Amino acid sequence: MSGLRFRFLQFPWKTITKDAFDGTMTVAKFLLVFHVSDTYICTPTVTYGASMLPTINSTGDLLLADRLSARFGRIRRGDIIIARSPENPRKIVTKRVMGMEGDQVTFLVDPGNINSCKSVTVPKGHVWIQGDNTYVSNDSRKYGAIPYGLIEGKAFFRVWPLENFGSLSPGSHP
Amino acid sequence: MNYSLRNLNMSNLWHLTKASLTSGLIALTISDRYACYSPVQGLSMFPTFNSDNTTFLGYSIIGNMLISHFDPDDHVLVEKFCLEKYKFSHGDVVVFRSPSNYKEIHIKRLVALPGDMVNIPHSFDRVKIPKGHCWVEGDNSDCSLDSRSYGPIPLGLLQGRVTYVVWPPWRISEVEKKVSKGRLLHY
Numbered sequence: 389m390s391g392l393r394f395r396f397l398q399f400p401w402k403t404i405t406k407d408a409f410d411g412t413m414t415v416a417k418f419l420l421v422f423h424v425s426d427t428y429i430c431t432p433t434v435t436y437g438a439s440m441l442p443t444i445n446s447t448g449d450l451l452l453a454d455r456l457s458a459r460f461g462r463i464r465r466g467d468i469i470i471a472r473s474p475e476n477p478r479k480i481v482t483k484r485v486m487g488m489e490g491d492q493v494t495f496l497v498d499p500g501n502i503n504s505c506k507s508v509t510v511p512k513g514h515v516w517i518q519g520d521n522t523y524v525s526n527d528s529r530k531y532g533a534i535p536y537g538l539i540e541g542k543a544f545f546r547v548w549p550l551e552n553f554g555s556l557s558p559g560s561h562p
Numbered sequence: 563m564n565y566s567l568r569n570l571n572m573s574n575l576w577h578l579t580k581a582s583l584t585s586g587l588i589a590l591t592i593s594d595r596y597a598c599y600s601p602v603q604g605l606s607m608f609p610t611f612n613s614d615n616t617t618f619l620g621y622s623i624i625g626n627m628l629i630s631h632f633d634p635d636d637h638v639l640v641e642k643f644c645l646e647k648y649k650f651s652h653g654d655v656v657v658f659r660s661p662s663n664y665k666e667i668h669i670k671r672l673v674a675l676p677g678d679m680v681n682i683p684h685s686f687d688r689v690k691i692p693k694g695h696c697w698v699e700g701d702n703s704d705c706s707l708d709s710r711s712y713g714p715i716p717l718g719l720l721q722g723r724v725t726y727v728v729w730p731p732w733r734i735s736e737v738e739k740k741v742s743k744g745r746l747l748h749y
Contacts, residue, residue, distance in 0.1 A: 420587040472718030475694040513662035537659030
């Protein structure tokens with residue numbers, strides 16, 4: 389019995405506790421750095437759906453979006469942005485900015501009918517967003533201009549698929 | 563001797579930098595994900611916040627005392643857990659980005675949620691709140707710029723829910739939910 393107790397006391401508990409604490413701290417610091425860089429600098433996003441078709445594939449592209457330009461108001465016409473959907477706050481949509489505040493935007497209500505033209509002025513503090521694929525996109529043509537505050541970031545780089553690896557140039561869509 | 567002293571200073575400096583960086587990161591993460599602290603300016607939520615904010619020529623009147631250079635703004639605790647699932651209820655006091663200027667953060671009371679019908683005061687109009695939107699109003703309807711002028715706002719603009727007044731000390735209290743009767747028509 390006393391031998392067992394001796395061995396228990398001999399066991400390097402102190403070193404083990406210290407190692408465990410150090411390991412936890414390293415993981416926690418990594419998570420902290422990840423969270424801060426994800427919210428303030430740059431975030432990865434996966435896109436689904438056909439609404440941006442000629443520019444972004446419908447099978448799930450991995451894009452990098454930078455948060456700084458949205459925060460400092462550097463979003464311009466033609467940029468691809470990620471934004472919270474005004475219809476469902478838990479959904480993030482990827483669209484292209486077609487008009488900033490004060491712009492006159494002309495769009496087709498029904499993409500098949502060339503005569504169904506409509507023109508609106510974007511109100512103060514709002515942006516007009518549209519998908520590149522006008523036939524299937526659910527965008528500002530349906531719910532109107534969205535407040536700038538819903539914009540989460542500007543997509544600037546494509547990581548996956550590898551054959552399209554590279555930066556997304558603004559306004560590349562005709 | 564001199565060399566070792568300088569070495570010690572450098573290592574102290576390095577430790578200090580590391581500690582302050584880490585605490586900064588921790589503070590940022592907590593304020594983003596869990597709760598943050600912010601001052602309330604203006605009188606749009608008058609009986610609830612800034613209720614003893616009677617400034618007169620740079621002096622504040624508190625009870626019978628006249629105090630100079632006193633910051634009369636209430637400070638509140640904003641919790642962010644509700645942003646995980648955007649679960650809000652009628653009568654919550656919420657913090658949101660202004661729909662007309664994304665740099666401004668406003669505090670108002672949530673009156674209606676998606677699917678509700680709202681009666682507009684002093685008129686016979688009713689507004690149906692579209693899905694993913696909500697209706698916000700200040701408690702002090704005389705000097706508040708809110709949904710009565712800009713209509714329903716997207717829920718995505720909400721940044722958190724106000725739970726406690728934490729400063730000044732004599733005003734520490736929980737912020738209550740308040741639902742004004744007769745404003746909503748449920749369908």
